[in-house]
Amino acid sequence: MIKVLIADDQELIRQSLSIILGLKEEISVVGGVGDGTEVLEFIAKEKPDIILMDIRMPTMDGVECTKIVKGKYPEIKIIVLTTFDDDKYVFSALKYGASGYLLKGISVDELEKAIHVVYSGGAMINPEIASKVVELFSEMAQQNYDVMIEAENVEKINDMEWDIIKDVGHGMSNKEIADHIGLTEGTVRNYISTILKKIGLRDRTQLAIWEVQSGAQKRRG
Template sequence: MIKVLIADDQELIRQSLQIVLNSKQDIEVSDVAANGQEVIQCIRKNKPDIILMDIRMPKMDGVQCTKIIKENYPQIKIIILTTFDDDEYVFNALKYGASGYLLKGVSMDELSDAIRTVYSGRAMINPDIAAKVLRLFSQMAQTNYTIPVEEKDIRQLTKTEWRIIAQVEKGASNKEIADTLSLSEGTIRNYLSTILNKLNLRDRTQLAIWAVQTNAHKNMTEE
C-alpha cells in the first residue's frame, strides 16, 4: 500500500483528491495538510511514501517544504502540483529534489499512475511541462547552482553509460532511451541505478542537471 500525504491550501481539492485516491486498491491517503508547516507536523507523526505538494501555500510554500523534507527525510518522494506560471517555483523544486511535476487538472488516472511511477523510484514529468523543465535545466546550468561530482567517479563511466546520460540530458524517457540504444527498459533502469551510484547522485533530476552542466553529449562524442 502506497501511503500518500496531500498538501494543498484549498479544502475542496484536498477532499476530492482524498476521496479519489482512497478508492484505489494500492493507494491510501494517510494525511492531508493545508500548508508546509502542517506537512512537517504530519510527517513527524506518520511518514508517507509520497507527498502531493501544492506549490503556493500560506505559512510555508511547497518549495521550502520540499527542501526541508528532502534534507531530513530523503526517502520520501515528492510530486509537485504546478501551473504554467510557476516557473520560479518549479526551478527551485527541481534543485531541492522533487521527483515529479504535474499540472493541476491532470486526470485522476494520470495522477494515480504518477504516484506509482514515483513510488517505484522513477521520475514523472507531465508531458505538457517537460519542455519547460528542460529549459529550467538549461537555466540551472548557467547559474551558480552546480551538482558536484568527483572526477575519479566520472572516470568510472563506460561508453554505454555516457550514451544514456546524454539521452537523459535531452529529457528522454526510459522507453525512448531504450528504443534509441536498442535495449530493454529494465536494462536502462539498471544502468541508471548504476550511474547514480557511481556519481553519488541522489536521483534522475540531479543527473539531468549535471548532464546539462557538463555537456554530456559532447563528452560522449569525445570518448
Template sequence: MIKVLIADDQELIRESLKVVLDSKTNIEVTGTVANGQEVIQSIRESAPDIILMDIRMPKMDGVQCTRIVKEFNPVIKIIILTTFDDDEFVFDALKYGASGYLLKGVSMDELVASIETVYSGRAMINPEIATKVVRIFSQMAKGEQAIQVEERLVGELTKAEWKIVREIGKGASNKEIAETLYLSEGTVRNYLSIILNKLQLRDRTQLAIWVVQSHEFKNQQQG
C-alpha cells in the same frame, strides 16, 4: 500499499483527492493538510511514501517545504501539484529533490499513474513542464551559472565512473542507473559520492549541469 499525504490549502481539492485516492486498492491516504508547516508536523507522526504538494500554500509554500522534507527524510518522494508553470518554481522544486511536477489539470488516472511511477523510483514531469525544465538547464549550462571543472580532475574519473556520469547526463535516477548497469542502488550512491568528490562539485544538480555543457562528456559518449 503506497502511503500518500495530501497538502493543499483548498479544502475542496484536498477532500476530492482523498476520495479518489482512497478508492484505489494500492493507495492509502495518511492525511490531508493545508500548508507546509502542517506537512512537517504530519511526517513526524506518520512518514508517507509520497507527498502530493501544492506549490502555493500559506505559512510555508511547497518549494520551501520540499527542501525541508528532503533534508528531514530524503526517502519521502514529493510530487508538486500546481496551476502555475512558473520557471522559478519548476527549477527550485526539482533542485530541492521533488520527484514529480504535475499541473492540477491532469486527470485522476494520470495522477494515480504518476504516483505509481514516482513510487517505483522514477521521475514524473508533465510534458508541458518537461520542455521548460530542459530549457532552464540548457540556459544554466550556457550562462553565468555554468559549472567549470578543472581538466586534471576530469582525468581522474575511471571508466566505471564515466558510465555513471553518462546515465546522469540522460537524466536517469539512481534506481534506473542501477538497473541499467546491473548494480545495487547503494553502489550507485557510493559512485556518485566519489564522482562529486573527485570533480569538487556540491551536488547532483551541479553534476547534471556540468554534463550538459561538458566537451569531455561528449567525447566520452563518442568513445
C-alpha cells in the same frame, strides 16, 4: 499499500483528491494538511511514502517544504501539484528533490500512474513543464551567473535583500513578496533594482536563475 499525504491550502481539493485516490486499491490517503508547517508536523508523527505538494500555500510554501522534507526524510517522495507552470518554481522544486511536477488539470489515471512511478523510484513531469525544464537547463548551461557576480558585490547584500532574492527565486511576484515580507510593492521594486545594480545582473529572470542555481540564500551570513 502506498501511503499518500495531501498538502494543499484548499480544503475542497484535499477532499476531492482524498476521495478519488481512496478508490484506488493500492493507495491509502493517510492525511490532508493545509500548509508546509502542517506537513512537517504530520510527518513527525506518521511518515507517508509520497506527499502530493501544492506550491502556493500560506506560512510555508511547497518549495521550502520540499527542501526541508527531503533534507530530513530523503526516503519520502514528493510530487508537486500546481495550477502554475512557472519555470522558476519547476527548477526550485526539482533542485530540492521533488520526484514529480504535475499540473492539477491532469486526469485521475495520470495522477495514479505518477504515484506508482515515483513510488518505484522514477520521476514524472508534465510534458508542458518538461519542455520548460529543458529550456531553463539549456540557458543555465550557456551562462555561468556565479562567475558574473563578483564576491565583493555579493557581500554588500543586506538581510532584507537576501529575503527578497529568495522570494524571487521561488517565482514570487512583487505583490506576493510585498505581502510576504510586509513591504509595499513599490519598495520591493526599488529593492530589486538596487540588488540588480549591486551584483551586476540584467533582470529578475537572471536573479531568479542565479538564486536557484547557486543556492544564493545559503550565502547569507
